[in-house]
Amino acid sequence: MKRFLPTFLLLLLPLTVNAQDFDFNHAFQDYLYNYNLYRSSHLEYVSAKSEYLTYKTLTAQTKALEATQKMLLARAETLKTYLTALRMKLKETTGVLNYQQNMYYLKLDNEVTWISSHETSLPSAATLDDLVKISQEAEKRYPTMEILAYQTLGTVMTGKEVTLRDKINEQISKTESKINQIKEAGEDTTTLERWLIQAKEKIKRSEEKEKEAQNLLSGIKTTDKNKIQTWNKAQKAFEEENQYLKEAVSYLKEILREIKSE
């Protein structure tokens, strides 16, 4: 038994390495590959469907059944790899609160599990009606997945902005300490203090924009027809948040220039 143990461990090694190599880029490539497969299978489905609806023959029906099954499987695989890519993006983003990250992991994993079970039911469909019924289940579920996707993307963006804001706040604190030191040395720091207040104000405005984006995203409902519009509004708020952070940094630069010059 002891003789076989190292061999067994060696066999396990590539698996461990593969798991470590699986990052967002890998997941994203998987998704793009499956999305392309879906697109081509969808074209086949459209053509087979049209043929069947025109001729209504048994041969056309069988072809339509096969093409629909293939397309539905590709659609499910696209969704699964898409959600996995989102999960990896979330995993690689710093600044996301742990509880939030875990909550989204759980939600994304639930959807992936649901899709897997949906996939297993597809090959057992014997008729086109069976496939339509199975597809309708996915159709009902899809809005939930869409909302989850937008909210996960929002969390990724928030994480990025939070990381940057924390770093800027750190520099604001350091600059404030330096201004205090200059003040204690007997120099007039009124202008510097006023400018620092303005930099802090920009940070505050950026936080407000972040909340605005989050509120928009958490307000999306499954019944909303134009989820993308809400997403676009949220994205605009994120861009404005970023602009405020840039302005805060620009103010800090001016403060430092002032400190450095007589």
Added chain:
Amino acid sequence: MNKIPKILMLSLPILILVLVIFLFARIQKQSPTTTTGSEVPTPTPTPEVFVPSKWAGDEEVLGIESNILNLEKDLENVDLKKLQLLPPSLDMKVKF
């Protein structure tokens, strides 16, 4: 005696005419001509004289400055357009 004023009387209008033509030609030369944008002199900023304060070489100040420059780059590189990761366009309505 009578001849001189006659000559003057004849040559005076010619002289005035020549003078008018000469003045007109000078005015034409001096009048502003339309210039292209590139010919308009542009204001050049006067170089700001930087007089360093006693804090200019302060290690902490230089440290903050370097961090801020890095932050500026990070902010520029934030990819806020995650269009590639937006939900795929899928046909969810399968009907026969």
